Amino acid sequence: MAMRAATGMRPLGLDTVVRLQRGRQAAATPLRLPVPDGMTAPLGCDAVAVPSLLAQQVLPRLPRVGCVYADETHWWWIVPSDSDYALDWPAPARYATGAVVPGAAGLPRLLHRPDGSVPYTPPIPLYLALCRLTDTTPTWSRPVSA
Numbered sequence: 180m181a182m183r184a185a186t187g188m189r190p191l192g193l194d195t196v197v198r199l200q201r202g203r204q205a206a207a208t209p210l211r212l213p214v215p216d217g218m219t220a221p222l223g224c225d226a227v228a229v230p231s232l233l234a235q236q237v238l239p240r241l242p243r244v245g246c247v248y249a250d251e252t253h254w255w256w257i258v259p260s261d262s263d264y265a266l267d268w269p270a271p272a273r274y275a276t277g278a279v280v281p282g283a284a285g286l287p288r289l290l291h292r293p294d295g296s297v298p299y300t301p302p303i304p305l306y307l308a309l310c311r312l313t314d315t316t317p318t319w320s321r322p323v324s325a
Contacts (some may be wrong), residue, residue, distance in 0.1 A: 223260025226278040240308040245300035248287035262302035269315035
């Protein structure tokens with residue numbers, strides 16, 4: 180009681196503590212890009228995020244475009260899981276394992292849905308287009324040092 184009088188604060192009730200904790204968990208829950216209805220992802224799903232202005236330059240360079248999501252700042256391409264294996268995706272692109280959109284205020288909207296039943300953009304053409312636009316040498320073309 181002496182502490183309460185000294186600080187002028189009331190102790191928090193259990194209901195308040197639980198409600199605050201649930202609010203923190205909801206805010207921290209990562210958002211995952213969904214596979215649209217009627218599509219399947221037999222190879223799993225990851226995503227590649229590209230700033231919007233660069234993404235608009237990438238799009239016409241791709242032979243096939245899978246599902247593309249967009250928010251205010253980035254476009255997200257759905258690629259098969261493990262499309263980062265042995266690849267260093269060039270900055271400013273970001274690879275998102277599990278197609279998890281970090282720090283998003285809301286789920287990005289579906290910008291493009293391909294014909295067919297799979298949501299994937301082929302990762303190698305996407306990688307090469309990004310390398311060309313960012314003036315980055317592809318991983319397999321770099322000199323090997325001993």
